[in-house]
Amino acid sequence: MFLGLVTLSLLAACRASEYEQHVSWKWDSYQGGRSYGKPPQCVDIPEDLRLCHQVGYGQMLLPNLLEHESLAEVKQQAGSWVPLVHKRCHPGTQLFLCSLFAPVCLETPILPCRWLCEAVRDGCSPIMEAFGFPWPEMLTCDKFPQDDVCIAMSQPNATQPTEHAGYSPICPPCDNEMKIDAMLEHMCASEFAFKTKIKEVKRENTDRKVVFQKRKKMLKAGSLKKKDMKKLVMYLKNGADCPCQQLDNLGNQYLIMGRKVDKQFLLTGIHKWDKSSKEFKKAIKKLKSHKCPAFENVFK
Structure with a gap:
C-alpha cells in the first residue's frame, strides 16, 4: 500500500557502493554510539505489530533504526503509536513511523527524509x-537526511493535514465519540x-477551560485525589477554536478522562454517557480489563 508513496531509488539502494556515496550509515554510531549485540537481520x-503489519512490505530489519x-x-514500543495513526493527523504518519x-x-538502511519528519x-x-x-527527542527531525536518498511521501509539499480528505479538525479528545x-x-x-455533568465552559487563551458539577462518579482514580475532585477544573489543550x-451540550452526563501535566488537569477524552448505545456499553465493560500500551516509555 505504502510502497507506491515512497520516493526511493531502489536500484541505488541495492548497489551498496553507489548508495554509500549518498548515505553514511554506521549501526554503532546512530543515536549516541550504542553497540548492538547481534548483526542486523x-x-x-x-501480524501483532499493528503499527506496521500490511504497510506494503513483508520483512523488516532488526535491530531497527530506534535501537x-x-x-x-x-x-511494545510501536503499540503506543497506533492511536496517533488513528487520529489521522497527517497522511505520512504511518510511513514515517514504520520506516x-x-x-x-x-x-544499507534508508532513513526517512527530514521534511517528512517535519511534516x-x-x-x-x-x-x-x-x-x-x-x-519525543528520539524523533528530532534534524537527525534525518535532507539531500540524501531517503524515504518520503510522493508530494513533498503535503504538509497540511487539513488539505487531505478524511482529516478532521475536530478536537482530538472529542472525536469518534461512540x-x-x-x-x-x-x-x-x-x-x-x-x-459527571459539565457546569460551564470558558475560553482561556488558546485552551478551553471546563468546570464540572460537584457530583462525580469515579471510574478510575489514577493521580486524582479527593481534594482535587471538589473544585476540579480541566483544560482542553489548544482547543479554543476546534x-x-x-x-456544546452541557445538559448531558459524560464520561470524562484526563491526565495531570505539570499543575494542570488536561481533558484527554469526553464521551456522552449513553447506555442506549451498544458501543458505549461494550467500551465501559472493556475499560476494566483492557491492557494499555506503555505510553510513558515512548512519549518522552
Missing part, C-alpha cells in the same frame, strides 16, 4: 500535546476517568 513483520533489538521490544520501527530490509511532527504534535505528550477503539485509546492516554460537540 531480516525478519518477517508479525530495538528484539521483536518483543519493537511491538524507523520496521525499516525496509535492505543491505508529520507539525501535523501530529498538536494532537500529542492535547494529550499531554511532547514530540467507537470502542477510540474510547479505549482515550482511556489509555488518561490517568483517571469519572462520570469543534467539540460534547462541550
Whole structure:
C-alpha cells in the first residue's frame, strides 16, 4: 500500500557502493554510539505489530533504526503509536513511523527524509500535546537526511493535514465519540476517568477551560485525589477554536478522562454517557480489563 508513496531509488539502494556515496550509515554510531549485540537481520513483520503489519512490505530489519533489538521490544514500543495513526493527523504518519520501527530490509538502511519528519511532527504534535505528550527527542527531525536518498511521501509539499480528505479538525479528545477503539485509546492516554455533568465552559487563551458539577462518579482514580475532585477544573489543550460537540451540550452526563501535566488537569477524552448505545456499553465493560500500551516509555 505504502510502497507506491515512497520516493526511493531502489536500484541505488541495492548497489551498496553507489548508495554509500549518498548515505553514511554506521549501526554503532546512530543515536549516541550504542553497540548492538547481534548483526542486523531480516525478519518477517508479525501480524501483532499493528503499527506496521500490511504497510506494503513483508520483512523488516532488526535491530531497527530506534535501537530495538528484539521483536518483543519493537511491538511494545510501536503499540503506543497506533492511536496517533488513528487520529489521522497527517497522511505520512504511518510511513514515517514504520520506516524507523520496521525499516525496509535492505543491505544499507534508508532513513526517512527530514521534511517528512517535519511534516508529520507539525501535523501530529498538536494532537500529542492535547494529550499531554511532547514530540519525543528520539524523533528530532534534524537527525534525518535532507539531500540524501531517503524515504518520503510522493508530494513533498503535503504538509497540511487539513488539505487531505478524511482529516478532521475536530478536537482530538472529542472525536469518534461512540467507537470502542477510540474510547479505549482515550482511556489509555488518561490517568483517571469519572462520570459527571459539565457546569460551564470558558475560553482561556488558546485552551478551553471546563468546570464540572460537584457530583462525580469515579471510574478510575489514577493521580486524582479527593481534594482535587471538589473544585476540579480541566483544560482542553489548544482547543479554543476546534469543534467539540460534547462541550456544546452541557445538559448531558459524560464520561470524562484526563491526565495531570505539570499543575494542570488536561481533558484527554469526553464521551456522552449513553447506555442506549451498544458501543458505549461494550467500551465501559472493556475499560476494566483492557491492557494499555506503555505510553510513558515512548512519549518522552
